[in-house]
């Protein structure tokens with residue numbers, strides 16, 4: 001299996017503070033990987049490192065090619081991020097927000113119609129403004145926008161945070177559909193239940209170090225749970 005995303009001995013720091021230390025892992029084509037760890041373990045920093053937000057050392061490769069210089073956007077190389085806090089544009093309509101994601105020149109299956117089929121309530125509210133949406137709809141909108149770039153790997157930072165159980169179920173179903181279409185997922189979650197429902201493999205961070213990488217069934221082991229202090 002070829003790696004879409006690979007970290008090789010990556011350190012990441014904000015200012016002088018080193019947050020990630022010697023982190024190495026790979027996400028293969030079509031794989032679903034859950035990244036777990038307690039508050040402050042470095043999960044968001046790992047995703048943001050792909051975008052060059054913290055300062056990094058070591059190599060981050062997309063499709064086997066290092067992300068050199070950070071001048072180019074990983075999205076155009078097939079890696080998209082749904083950031084924590086969604087970051088939708090409140091003054092644009094649903095449809096305008098979604099089409100903004102189409103910046104890359106990649107081609108594929110995620111047309112506007114296809115994302116509206118995935119999230120019918122966005123289709124019904126396509127002319128509403130971002131501010132008029134519920135938290136769950138905003139999350140769906142952020143996912144829809146990221147899909148428009150036709151990612152080979154979609155990274156999501158706590159996509160169910162603060163949402164009602166029925167909305168979480170809808171997002172889980174959408175992620176299953178995205179996965180079924182062959183898109184790899186790297187999912188940051190505090191709740192291992194979500195990762196157990198969706199992922200093939202888990203990665204665990206503790207204090208900025210990778211302390212676990214294995215099949216998701218191992219998340220049930222008490223030794224693993226203690227290690228990551230969930």
Ligand SMILES: Nc1ncnc2c1ncn2[C@@H]1O[C@H](COP(=O)(O)OP(=O)(O)OP(=O)(O)O)[C@@H](O)[C@H]1O
Pocket residue numbers: 014017019037038039040041042043044045046190
């Ligand atoms: N912009 C920043 N500047 C300085 N320190 C930061 C910044 N962002 C995060 N940190 C620090 O980096 C560490 C890791 O944060 P990160 O957000 O990656 O953790 P996390 O595992 O995603 O946790 P959470 O679940 O709380 O989001 C924390 O100690 C945090 O305070």
